[in-house]
Amino acid sequence: MRKIYLVGFMGSGKSVIGRRLSYTLKIPYYDMDREIVRQQGMTIPEIFEKYGEEYFRKLETEFLQNFRNEACIISTGGGVAMNEENRKIMRKTGLVFFLDADFEAIYKRIKNDKNRPIVQKSTKVELEQLFYNRRKYYRAAGHIRVLTETRSIRQIVEYIAFQVNRLKGE
DSSP states (O other): OOOEEEOSSSSHHHHHHHHHHHHTTTEEEEEHHHHHHHHHHHHHHHHHHHHHHHHHHHHHHHHHHHHHHSOEEEEOTTTTGSSSSHHHOOOOOOOOEEEOOOOOHHHHHTOOOOHHHHHTTTTTTHHHHHHHHHHHHHHHHHHHHEOOOTSSSHHHHHHHHHHHHHOOOO
């Protein structure tokens, strides 16, 4: 089994689904942002403030290039799929699931989240533009698109686990 990557906009459920999937498939789960924070010894807002977004994006690519060579689940940061090299690495080293929901569903989940600096300093319209701008990259990265807004977390996890097991034989 290869790596399983979860891509999608912030609030699409990558972390919660990754943790549950880890339990179901009995393989380790890693949150890419959390791993980068641990490696750097500073929060993402601190990294952005001190070194800028370009530096952070470089850290994401280095993470994908160098992270453990083991079967695991990785929930990616919301901007990872924007970079073509990142999309290539993920598609080559694993199975990529695009967790997709409509903007209104996602906005309800993230609008009051104090841990998302971009949400706090953006208007709803700006977030919606970012959502539609990034969506095409998530689609390009993903092997399988998972519609999440009408499914429970359990249904999503079962669907992904089914797809992973179905593709094991290939």
